[in-house]
Amino acid sequence: MKVRVHVTxxxxxxxxxxxxxxxxxxxxxxxxVEKVRQGKVIELQLAETDATKAEAQVKEMxxxxxxxxxxxxxAVEIL
Amino acid sequence: MRAAVIQFPGSNCDRDMxxxxxKVSGHNKPTQMVWHKESGLPSGLDxxxxxxxxxxxxxxxxxxxxxxxxxxxxVIDFANKGGYVLGVCNGFQVLTETGLLPGALMRNxxxxxxxxxxxxxxxxxxxxxxxxxxxGSTINIPVAHHDGNYNADxxxxxxxNDQDRVAFRYAxxxxxxxxxxxxxxxxxxxxxxxxxxxxxxxxxxxxGTDGNPLxxxxxxxxxxx
Numbered sequence: 001m002k003v004r005v006h007v008t009x010x011x012x013x014x015x016x017x018x019x020x021x022x023x024x025x026x027x028x029x030x031x032x033v034e035k036v037r038q039g040k041v042i043e044l045q046l047a048e049t050d051a052t053k054a055e056a057q058v059k060e061m062x063x064x065x066x067x068x069x070x071x072x073x074x075a076v077e078i079l
Numbered sequence: 080m081r082a083a084v085i086q087f088p089g090s091n092c093d094r095d096m097x098x099x100x101x102k103v104s105g106h107n108k109p110t111q112m113v114w115h116k117e118s119g120l121p122s123g124l125d126x127x128x129x130x131x132x133x134x135x136x137x138x139x140x141x142x143x144x145x146x147x148x149x150x151x152x153x154v155i156d157f158a159n160k161g162g163y164v165l166g167v168c169n170g171f172q173v174l175t176e177t178g179l180l181p182g183a184l185m186r187n188x189x190x191x192x193x194x195x196x197x198x199x200x201x202x203x204x205x206x207x208x209x210x211x212x213x214x215g216s217t218i219n220i221p222v223a224h225h226d227g228n229y230n231a232d233x234x235x236x237x238x239x240n241d242q243d244r245v246a247f248r249y250a251x252x253x254x255x256x257x258x259x260x261x262x263x264x265x266x267x268x269x270x271x272x273x274x275x276x277x278x279x280x281x282x283x284x285x286x287g288t289d290g291n292p293l294x295x296x297x298x299x300x301x302x303x304x
Contacts, residue, residue, distance in 0.1 A: 013230060016188045016255065065147060068140055068176065070183040071230055 001046045002079040003058050007067045008039035042066055051078045080104040080301035082126040083111040085154065087145045092131035092167065092278060099278035099290065100128065103298035115148040125301040126163045127154055129170030131223070131276060141184060141226045142172030151177055163207065163297065164270045168224055171262070171272035180263055180272045181239070182231030187224070188255025194223040196286075198250035199261055199275060203243045206268040207300035211292030217250060218289040220275040222261075227274040229256035229263075239263055246271055 009015050015037050022036040044061075048054040058076045067074040082100040086093045097110040104110065111121050115134075120127070134145035145151065151173070158164045158179050166174040174180045187193060196219050201212040212218065231239070236258060239245050247262035254274075262273030277290030 014185070014188070014228075014255070016186055016190055016228075020190055065139070065143065068143065068183055070175070070181075070232075071185065 001048055001051070001054050003044045003046060003054055004077040004079055005042040005044065005058060005062060005066055006039060006075045006077065007042065007062075007072050008074075009037060010071055010073050013071050039072075054078060080125050080298040081108050081111075081121075081123050082128060083113050083121060083124050084128045084130055085113050085115060085150055086130070087115045087132070087134035087148065089134045089136055090130050090132035090169070092169075092276065095276075096128045096130045096167065096278045099281045099294050100126070102281060103294045113150060115145065115150045118149045118153065120150070120153045120157060124157070124162065126165065126297060127157060129154070129164065129166040129173050130278075131168030131170060134169055134173065137226075140172075140176070142169055142174075142176040145169075145173045146176035155179060158265070158270050161267065161269060163301075165208065165297075166270070166272040167276055167278060168222075168227075168274055171274055172226065174270065174272045179270050180265060181235045182229055182263070184226050184274070185228040185230050185255075186226050187228050187253070192223075192225040193227070193253050194221070195253070196221050197253055197261075197275060199247040200250055202245045202248055203264075205243060206246065206264050206271065207297050208264075208271040208293055209246050209296070210300070211296030219280075219287060220277055220289055221279050222253060222275045224254070224274055227254040227256065227261075229258075229260040229274075231257060242266065244268070247273055247275070 018036040018038040025033045062074040084096050100110040172184045204214045244264040248259040252259045277293045280287045280290040
């Protein structure tokens with residue numbers, strides 16, 4: 001089973017990389033980009049075939065390693 | 080003082096740290112180097128140092144993989160039993176990733192790697208790490224990092240301030256750190272994490288000795304303990 005994890009900065013946490021990307025888009029002439037937030041996508045291939053179990057497993061992985069919950073949120077997507 | 084330095088793949092300040100510790104711990108008790116795959120620590124340690132560098136290539140997040148390595152479980156136990164732990168630069172990042180210190184270290188606000196000497200204000204002398212400095216005094220110590228931008232929620236910052244746990248602040252903030260924070264202490268004041276490198280300034284030949292009081296006061300405390 002394939003699972004995709006989205007790791008994003010929590011609202012309110014400053015994202016200097018996102019801000020730099022926004023400025024660069026502006027320099028390329030893409031006007032009206034009001035905000036850019038940069039995150040990560042992590043894809044996992046699991047032996048597990050039960051979607052509920054897989055989701056629980058991956059959430060635990062997020063809590064323990066994949067995300068730093070001090071500054072990041074995560075979302076688990078079963079593909 | 081019996082000290083150990085933890086080595087991860089990508090650590091690059093480990094030997095500097097050992098030299099700084101050896102200088103104060105006495106030659107009969109050389110600092111022990113401990114590889115990250117070890118599951119246990121040498122017995123009788125007073126201090127463990129987590130050195131600077133780029134453990135595991137900074138993959139995923141700085142310090143994230145190192146924080147989950149076998150040896151860190153032993154380091155966490157050591158700290159929880161009241162042992163002294165010093166984390167410098169990548170070591171500070173590892174300590175926040177383990178949860179031994181609160182908050183997180185993010186990409187510098189200017190996005191650039193910063194390598195220069197900075198002025199630090201010593202915020203508290205009430206710890207075995209900082210008792211050799213006068214609170215309020217300014218010291219000059221090098222920083223060399225890409226991710227030193229300290230971030231914590233409002234409650235954490237309030238707790239750090241209320242409990243006098245900010246050890247050092249930047250006189251001139253180089254990286255966007257909240258409240259100019261350069262180093263913080265744990266609740267029991269026995270774990271210190273800091274981005275600047277005191278181990279790099281412990282000999283006049285290296286350009287200064289402002290890092291020495293940190294190691295000297297720590298060693299003195301271990302002798303009298």
